[in-house]
């Protein structure tokens with residue numbers, strides 16, 4: 001333990017109410033130990049990501065299943081740890097941010113699992129991150145009752161959902177914690193605090209420390225998580241293999257390494273999830289400069305039934321079930337509305353999405369809102385009946401090639417002015433919400449979060465770069481996009497009023513959707529510039 005005394009750990013942020021209960025010296029020491037051990041490997045892997053994106057962008061490299069890991073793919077003898085207590089039946093999973101009200105509502109929603117999100121649905125302000133940890137801490141101990149000023153009482157019911165926490169991805173740092181002057185990996189911070197405070201409690205209560213792992217791009221990144229898990233369990237004297245991880249396959253590069261990702265994490269892996277929104281974002285980003293064959297139509301037309309998306313989900317189900325892992329479906333973005341007609345339409349669309357997933361062999365799926373839990377459950381009940389899952393449905397009929405996954409042109413469809421305006425308008429509204437601390441928002445009847453906003457700004461960039469023709473023959477240029485941006489901005493400004501941070505939102509949008517280069521994530525620069533507290537900069 002002596003070496004730990006050598007770390008210089010600084011908390012460069014204001015202390016919030018009860019933050020000291022999460023940021024204890026022992027918890028910070030644990031996070032620093034993990035970060036210190038793995039910071040170098042994390043940096044190397046991020047460099048490898050950058051280099052690969054450059055090669056893919058220039059056409060110097062194309063993607064395929066890896067020749068060097070063929071033996072892992074062809075070996076039938078290995079499988080993953082699989083379900084742990086509370087994860088056997090995942091037919092409905094609700095996702096959402098970890099504020100206090102949403103925490104109680106998600107746990108009571110009737111879903112089997114709650115994805116407690118520090119990633120796509122959370123704007124990573126220091127307040128949100130530590131408050132979220134506090135809410136999880138209290139919820140796990142069933143000590144979270146509260147009453148609003150309006151008199152509405154919130155308490156966790158008798159059959160709460162199993163909690164699966166989603167730490168932030170490898171690309172993000174949290175500048176409010178510095179270890180020897182270096183900002184901590186945001187993923188390690190989220191994982192480390194949650195694991196340190198709750199792993200024992202969860203195990204004692206018959207559940208366990210369970211995680212969703214977002215935005216992986218390569219199986220070596222899965223190996224890094226596995227090594228983080230091993231060290232974390234060893235440090236706290238928690239039996240190896242207690243953790244369960246469900247990996248989001250939400251990048252095109254990871255889609256070609258599903259077996260390898262499960263293999264690296266096999267002592268901890270429970271399943272894979274088809275994270276469709278980041279997946280679409282990844283496809284656009286990696287091939288944004290590769291010409292018309294890689295240009296996607298309006299976002300609304302990139303459905304789960306277009307051939308290249310279907311190839312991805314079919315491969316995911318067959319890979320999972322061959323390895324004893326759960327295949328978890330993704331997020332239909334339609335959310336309930338107060339208008340009965342729109343609400344019925346949203347439910348129909350969600351039902352269709354879940355029906356396709358259940359018929360394809362998924363073991364469960366995601367919903368964004370408590371009002372969708374019953375729909376998802378009914379659909380999976382219809383296929384699963386009393387069985388907790390359909391992992392025994394092997395889908396040996398599935399044959400997916402790299403060409404199928406990369407056949408982006410199979411999406412067909414058109415780019416329209418409506419689609420261009422929608423990307424700009426939604427991008428501005430979402431970035432404004434994010435800057436004001438809200439990471440998931442209902443916009444025009446759809447759930448929007450960091451992943452969908454990334455699609456919005458990347459599509460605009462790609463269409464400008466390729467001079468893509470709208471369906472009326474007009475080419476998308478910087479000038480056209482700027483004119484539409486200004487028009488959309490003034491209508492959004494009139495609607496949202498002076499509180500909105502639309503000038504900052506505009507600046508981020510211009511920089512990340514209309515600049516010379518396409519930045520990897522809008523969140524990284526925007527975080528550093530706007531969300532970090534002065535003492536953390």
Ligand SMILES: CC(=O)SCCNC(=O)CCNC(=O)[C@H](O)C(C)(C)COP(=O)(O)OP(=O)(O)OC[C@H]1O[C@@H](n2cnc3c(N)ncnc32)[C@H](O)[C@@H]1OP(=O)(O)O
Nearest residue numbers: 095096102105106120121277331368369440441442447451
């Ligand atoms: C690409 C991806 O990664 S998808 C996963 C990440 N994205 C998400 O998790 C989005 C999760 N969903 C949400 O955040 C919300 O549903 C939104 C922002 C889309 C809509 O939220 P709202 O506008 O507040 O919805 P609405 O007003 O209909 O909410 C009604 C009630 O349901 C609750 N609720 C809505 N969504 C959720 C949720 N996901 N979890 C828990 N409770 C929820 C609200 O808190 C509210 O509770 P109350 O009646 O006690 O006040």
Ligand SMILES: O=CC(=O)O
Nearest residue numbers: 275276277278451
């Ligand atoms: O995280 C999920 C996604 O669709 O992105």
Ligand SMILES: [Mg+2]
Nearest residue numbers: 120275278451
């Ligand atoms: Mg995602």
